Amino acid sequence: MKIRFNLNEKQVEIACDPTKRLLDVLREDFHLTGSKMGCGEGECGACTIIIDGQTALSCITAVGQVEGCSITTVEGVRDTATGRRLINAFGEKGAVQCGFCSPAMLLTAHDLLSKNPQPEAGEIRKSISGNLCRCTGYNMIIEAVAHAAGKTIDTAFETEHE
Amino acid sequence: MKFDGQQGFLDFSSQRLLTTDRPKNTTPVSLLTTESLYTLNNLLGFQFYSMFSRPVLNVVNANFQEGYPMSRISRSVVKTDNHARCGGEARYLSDYSFDNLLHARTVRSSKTRARLNRIAFPHLADDEYIVTGEDLPGSNTIPLLNQDMTYFAMDQVNYIGEPICLVAAESKTRVEEICADIAVSYDELPAVHSAEEALAEDAPRIFGDSNCFLDRNYETGDVDAALSRAANICSDLYSSGYQEHAYMETNQVTAVYADGRMTIYCSCQGVDPIKRLVSLAFGWPADRVRVICTTTGGGFGGKIETPLFLAVHAALAAWKSGRPVRLVYDRSEDILVTTKRHPARIAITTGCDENNQLIAADIDIILTGGAYVSFSQVILDCAMKMATGAYAIPNVRVRGRVVATNNICPGAFRGFGALQTTFAMEMHMANLAQQLGIEESEFKQQNLLRQGNRTCTGGKLRGTVKLDEIVSRVKKMSEYDDKTARFARRTDHRQRGIGIGIYAFGAPHTHGSHHMPRKVALIKDAEGRVAIRTTLIDMGQGLQTTFKKIAAEILNISYNDISYADPDTDRDPNTLGTGASLSITLFGKSLERAARKMKKQWQKGKTLEIVEDFTEPEDLEWDEEQMQGDAFHIYSYGATVAEVRVDPLSCEVEVTGVWTVNDVGVAIDETIVRGQIEGGIVQGLGFGTMELLENKEGRLQQISLTDYSIPTSRDVPVIQSLLLENPYPDGPFGAKSVGEMPIVGAGPAVLSALRNACCITLNHMPATPELIQKTMLKQGVTS
Numbered sequence: 001m002k003i004r005f006n007l008n009e010k011q012v013e014i015a016c017d018p019t020k021r022l023l024d025v026l027r028e029d030f031h032l033t034g035s036k037m038g039c040g041e042g043e044c045g046a047c048t049i050i051i052d053g054q055t056a057l058s059c060i061t062a063v064g065q066v067e068g069c070s071i072t073t074v075e076g077v078r079d080t081a082t083g084r085r086l087i088n089a090f091g092e093k094g095a096v097q098c099g100f101c102s103p104a105m106l107l108t109a110h111d112l113l114s115k116n117p118q119p120e121a122g123e124i125r126k127s128i129s130g131n132l133c134r135c136t137g138y139n140m141i142i143e144a145v146a147h148a149a150g151k152t153i154d155t156a157f158e159t160e161h162e
Numbered sequence: 163m164k165f166d167g168q169q170g171f172l173d174f175s176s177q178r179l180l181t182t183d184r185p186k187n188t189t190p191v192s193l194l195t196t197e198s199l200y201t202l203n204n205l206l207g208f209q210f211y212s213m214f215s216r217p218v219l220n221v222v223n224a225n226f227q228e229g230y231p232m233s234r235i236s237r238s239v240v241k242t243d244n245h246a247r248c249g250g251e252a253r254y255l256s257d258y259s260f261d262n263l264l265h266a267r268t269v270r271s272s273k274t275r276a277r278l279n280r281i282a283f284p285h286l287a288d289d290e291y292i293v294t295g296e297d298l299p300g301s302n303t304i305p306l307l308n309q310d311m312t313y314f315a316m317d318q319v320n321y322i323g324e325p326i327c328l329v330a331a332e333s334k335t336r337v338e339e340i341c342a343d344i345a346v347s348y349d350e351l352p353a354v355h356s357a358e359e360a361l362a363e364d365a366p367r368i369f370g371d372s373n374c375f376l377d378r379n380y381e382t383g384d385v386d387a388a389l390s391r392a393a394n395i396c397s398d399l400y401s402s403g404y405q406e407h408a409y410m411e412t413n414q415v416t417a418v419y420a421d422g423r424m425t426i427y428c429s430c431q432g433v434d435p436i437k438r439l440v441s442l443a444f445g446w447p448a449d450r451v452r453v454i455c456t457t458t459g460g461g462f463g464g465k466i467e468t469p470l471f472l473a474v475h476a477a478l479a480a481w482k483s484g485r486p487v488r489l490v491y492d493r494s495e496d497i498l499v500t501t502k503r504h505p506a507r508i509a510i511t512t513g514c515d516e517n518n519q520l521i522a523a524d525i526d527i528i529l530t531g532g533a534y535v536s537f538s539q540v541i542l543d544c545a546m547k548m549a550t551g552a553y554a555i556p557n558v559r560v561r562g563r564v565v566a567t568n569n570i571c572p573g574a575f576r577g578f579g580a581l582q583t584t585f586a587m588e589m590h591m592a593n594l595a596q597q598l599g600i601e602e603s604e605f606k607q608q609n610l611l612r613q614g615n616r617t618c619t620g621g622k623l624r625g626t627v628k629l630d631e632i633v634s635r636v637k638k639m640s641e642y643d644d645k646t647a648r649f650a651r652r653t654d655h656r657q658r659g660i661g662i663g664i665y666a667f668g669a670p671h672t673h674g675s676h677h678m679p680r681k682v683a684l685i686k687d688a689e690g691r692v693a694i695r696t697t698l699i700d701m702g703q704g705l706q707t708t709f710k711k712i713a714a715e716i717l718n719i720s721y722n723d724i725s726y727a728d729p730d731t732d733r734d735p736n737t738l739g740t741g742a743s744l745s746i747t748l749f750g751k752s753l754e755r756a757a758r759k760m761k762k763q764w765q766k767g768k769t770l771e772i773v774e775d776f777t778e779p780e781d782l783e784w785d786e787e788q789m790q791g792d793a794f795h796i797y798s799y800g801a802t803v804a805e806v807r808v809d810p811l812s813c814e815v816e817v818t819g820v821w822t823v824n825d826v827g828v829a830i831d832e833t834i835v836r837g838q839i840e841g842g843i844v845q846g847l848g849f850g851t852m853e854l855l856e857n858k859e860g861r862l863q864q865i866s867l868t869d870y871s872i873p874t875s876r877d878v879p880v881i882q883s884l885l886l887e888n889p890y891p892d893g894p895f896g897a898k899s900v901g902e903m904p905i906v907g908a909g910p911a912v913l914s915a916l917r918n919a920c921c922i923t924l925n926h927m928p929a930t931p932e933l934i935q936k937t938m939l940k941q942g943v944t945s
Contacts (some may be wrong), residue, residue, distance in 0.1 A: 027256075027257075028259075031259075033250070033253065033257035036410070036411070037256065038411070038493070040493060044493075078249035090248045094238070094241070096247050097460075098458065099243070099252055099702065100411045102250075103249065103250035106250075130874075133410070133875075134410055134462070134872065135841045136837055137844035137881065139878065140833075140837060141875075156880050156883060158884050159236065159829065159884075159885040
């Protein structure tokens with residue numbers, strides 16, 4: 001069966017079983033490996049993509065469900081002005097450790113900033129609550145997103161030198 | 163360039179060889195190795211960094227001397243792998259495609275203890291494979307303590323999830339079908355599923371006479387004499403459960419057999435043990451095996467033992483089929499069968515003098531082991547060596563046991579036994595303070611380790627001990643005293659509490675004179691570019707960046723001119739693995755020495771290579787047998803305060819504030835250190851309050867991320883963090899370790915807060931709402 005959709009601003013078409021998992025289609029058929037398999041049950045958020053302007057979990061989406069839809073993956077946002085600003089901000093604030101959750105965090109943050117350019121810290125915290133991270137403890141990611149939005153959150157870390 | 167190959171198998175705790183088989187293995191490595199596909203992400207990382215960067219730490223070191231300008235190195239840089247990992251370009255194991263790839267899945271025991279009666283295999287098409295222990299050309303026995311563990315079960319299975327065989331086929335669907343069609347019939351045997359059951363008089367004997375893999379003890383001073391003159395004696399029992407690492411990338415490998423060599427691509431924490439074990443399993447000389455670590459999505463200790471199984475399993479299927487084989491554990495499988503934190507039961511008896519000063523402690527540690535001893539000895543060792551946490555107790559007796567059960571084998575996990583003992587000690591101090599009628603933090607502070615004290619194994623405390631200052635500072639930051647008084651007055655309908663967890667974490671551990679070499683190499687090419695060569699792995703803790711900073715600072719070159727590629731056993735000297743909080747302090751010091759030598763010998767246009775083994779301070783005195791003396795080179799110290807709000811009806815816990823003060827010597831990079839502290843604290847908070855992992859008759863009950871709750875962003879408050887500098891001369895630029903320490907104090911801090919909020923004693927971790935509720939009812943506390 002042929003499924004047609006818009007992928008990172010390009011019209012694409014795939015012939016496959018419509019029940020094939022969208023995450024697998026993206027990774028294997030389109031070689032877009034930025035979306036990750038973390039749990040396969042829609043719990044960790046590492047497979048986050050955007051379908052028709054809303055974040056969605058590609059590991060629990062069948063490719064047949066996105067017929068006619070517009071899909072954005074991390075590959076489609078990392079080179080935008082906001083995307084690059086976010087990547088730099090993540091770097092400056094130490095928001096990336098092992099990085100497995102990071103592309104999804106980037107995509108989620110990108111989506112947030114496109115809808116809410118000046119989010120409060122609480123709004124950022126809530127927006128990434130569907131993305132699990134085991135390495136960072138989240139606060140440095142939240143500071144990074146705020147920084148990318150041009151807002152200052154007090155960095156809650158200090159060193160007393162000898 | 164020649165590196166000695168691995169010689170024999172390693173006993174991690176003592177670094178002694180377990181076999182005397184020492185084939186000399188020299189592997190020629192060309193200096194200017196072409197970076198191949200799997201290191202492309204490093205090059206991309208450099209490219210993206212220079213495109214988007216803010217100014218690079220360009221070290222202009224006019225005033226550089228033998229001492230260190232410490233505050234400069236601590237100044238944060240953007241990690242060199244930030245852009246590649248963040249934007250999704252970095253390639254983790256499953257992101258690589260291979261032609262002719264087969265997918266694989268492990269068929270596992272569904273019984274906790276049974277003889278394997280019969281296995282019926284379905285008919286297979288060409289290019290469908292099943293491999294078992296009988297297919298291994300070398301040995302199915304894993305060369306660990308007791309020599310009882312095998313890659314595949316042969317006659318008997320001893321835990322649910324024990325591997326029986328591996329299926330490989332081209333389509334994942336077909337793999338599942340074949341797995342489902344394999345019919346195993348068992349003759350069940352009596353089994354035990356907890357330490358309590360295993361130690362009962364009438365327990366089935368599953369190991370030796372006592373179901374006890376290990377039973378060790380030591381005594382410092384004279385505990386009985388001290389107890390006999392104590393003004394107060396307090397005894398209690400503390401316990402903690404399993405914890406799952408929950409790295410975001412599950413365990414996975416790809417094995418490729420070509421031209422007589424097996425190449426294993428792996429998400430792991432150590433390529434050298436994998437190489438050694440695969441070669442032994444196949445009966446091959448070690449140089450027929452190559453192990454490459456791909457960008458790894460988290461480890462926390464959970465990718466030390468487990469990848470050994472995946473590697474041998476996948477390699478066997480790759481060898482039999484002649485095709486690349488990828489073995490990926492799905493999340494449920496990873497939770498169900500891989501290593502976990504050891505559950506612990508710790509009985510503590512302490513004696514205090516009339517001034518409320520601790521004079522004696524008797525600590526009995528029981529770790530719940532699995533069906534095989536596996537690596538449990540090193541965790542037990544560490545627990546025993548840090549049994550008394552942050553406190554000065556002159557007379558200490560410690561017994562430590564690892565008990566055999568028909569459960570999964572626990573293993574390494576950040577904190578490594580010391581998390582369990584620190585928790586027990588912290589809860590004991592809280593209970594004891596209550597008994598004595600003293601405020602908890604005041605009592606703890608009075609008994610802290612101070613300059614000139616000895617450790618629980620009678621070792622020296624080297625360097626400046628800042629614990630007292632740390633505790634005072636964290637209390638001030640968090641308004642601890644004020645809040646303790648306020649919360650006790652209960653004006654809020656939701657119970658509030660504040661508590662403290664104090665910790666001293668020893669690392670590096672003392673290796674002793676018979677240790678295996680664990681070398682780091684530094685290579686300079688004719689163009690002045692420098693490569694760090696080591697099998698130490700950056701699994702997110704920023705090692706590639708911090709190592710480059712150390713070298714750059716000394717060599718006075720841009721750290722963009724320094725490379726540190728993903729570990730490859732064909733090229734990099736053997737460090738045995740990444741963990742035990744060794745990387746910066748122990749190996750970073752080797753790197754520092756190598757860099758200083760390189761600086762002295764640096765010649766423009768010439769190539770140069772320096773290889774450095776690690777060293778230990780000369781004044782260390784350690785008796786391994788008696789467990790007496792300097793168990794560790796040095797300690798990192800810290801204290802964490804947690805503030806909570808507990809709903810009196812549902813007992814749901816909200817952590818409303820966290821403050822932490824830590825001494826890690828000197829931060830090689832402040833942001834990276836902060837990341838380790840915050841990440842460790844959150845992982846510790848998770849274990850303190852929500853990471854329930856129950857074992858029911860040998861089967862773990864929470865085997866998905868839906869059921870096994872780890873903290874989300876909404877479970878974490880802002881963490882106020884202060885780092886107190888305290889340079890350690892034997893660490894690079896004064897650095898001590900930070901990797902494990904932060905997780906150790908968080909659980910005790912939040913449990914102490916819960917204790918105060920709910921007016922209960924809480925001797926078990928995790929303290930879930932259900933446990934809090936049950937405890938309040940049991941202890942007759944009404945809200």
